[in-house]
Amino acid sequence: MLSDFKLEKEKDLTFGLNSQQTAQIYKAQSPLDYEVLSDDDELLYNEIIDLKVALDITSEFYDVCAVTIVKAAMPCGVALGRDIEDAYVKAFDCDPISSVNGVVAFSKTVDEKVASQIKKAGFCIVASPDFSSKALDILRGVEGLKIVKINTSLEEYKKLENVEIEVTPFGILVQSQDRKELDKDSFKVVSKRKPTAEEIEDAVFAWKIVKHAKSEAVVIAKDFKTLAISQGNTCRVCAIERALDYACNDSKDAILASDGIIPAIDSIFAAVQGRISLIIQTGNGEKSIISAVDKYNTVMIETGISHLKY
Known part of the structure; x- marks a missing residue:
């Protein structure tokens, strides 16, 4: 099946959604620029999927203080705030139980105050455009937490993907991204x-x-x-x-x-x-x-x- 596509493999992943499934990641045409700043720098299959959903939502609010929490490729808490700490507290409050082992994404720099709260929440990934030096010191001390710095601006992130692809036995389905926005004619x-x-x-x-x-x-x-x-x-x-x-x-x-x-x-x-x-x-x-x-x-x-x- 993969021979039908012109893909360049980047690397093998540890496994897919389940341990019995093999998985690989292939290079994107317009790749996201990011860095994993934690000692454990390998993103798992499910973590990549969750991270994508978290960034998809957070990028909707790239110009304000926004926080998105995702688990199993589904949002479980989203909020905007007067600052990034306020947004985090509100997002986490929506469903703190589902947030455990989830992914949390920020639209603005994570500071020391927010990092101290993330430390107690049980996330597996925290992603942000930037982290203060004190925040990094705190987060690097959290066992099992992966720290992802998103270098591509969230405004530009919205433009990276143009199509959605679904492989089926009937054929390969391709559709454009759902980017329809509200306007005066649709509101x-x-x-x-x-x-x-x-x-x-x-x-x-x-x-x-x-x-x-x-x-x-x-x-x-x-x-x-x-x-x-x-x-x-x-x-x-x-x-x-x-x-x-x-x-x-x-x-x-x-x-x-x-x-x-x-x-x-x-x-x-x-x-x-x-x-x-x-x-x-x-x-x-x-x-x-x-x-x-x-x-x-x-x-x-x-x-x-x-x-x-x-």
Whole structure:
């Protein structure tokens, strides 16, 4: 199969996702410039996958203080903050249990204060554009932690990959990257109540994250912090209910983002019970859905964009 591709092997990896699977890494056409600063400088197959997802999300917020935590190629906490420590605390708070043995990525320099908190969290990889000298001293003392310095700017990182490739027995599937952004034509407020400036900002934040979660995906967020990320579901109704269950009382006045069309009015009722203030979804102009959000004075934004990710 590999003979069908013009690939240049970089090296063999220790193993694939499982120890019985062999794995290799081949050179990319536009490779990422990075350094592993820890003594253990070999990135494993699963670590590379997790690191990619973490950087994909963090690069969405390259110009602000952002932190993304990923486990099993799925985000489990994302946040923006007034500084990088604030962003880290908020991201870790979303799901501290799932964060163990995960990958944490930063948009800005990791300093001594943040490094001291990372030391206690149990991550396997920390990635950042830079680390202070004191932060490096702390992190190098953490057993099993790999430190990855990303030299390519996160703004440029977004441009490195143009296509997604899936090898199947039917043939090799190739599609362009999902890079569709919200704009004035795709951001339509269909409810009677109009969103506040703060609600719009949180809605855009949640929408950027649900784009990278595995479908069927739902994100609940508030104050630039994920409160729940429900992903990998086979039913959107269940995805919404699970997100609301996880967020619990924190869902009050929060944003709910769905990566596809919300098909059932019951999901609107569930969101209302959770006191969600705004729903952002793909939408299709379904009148019964819009009437339901208007009845309970909830904001709904329809983007006309789906962000399905398998």
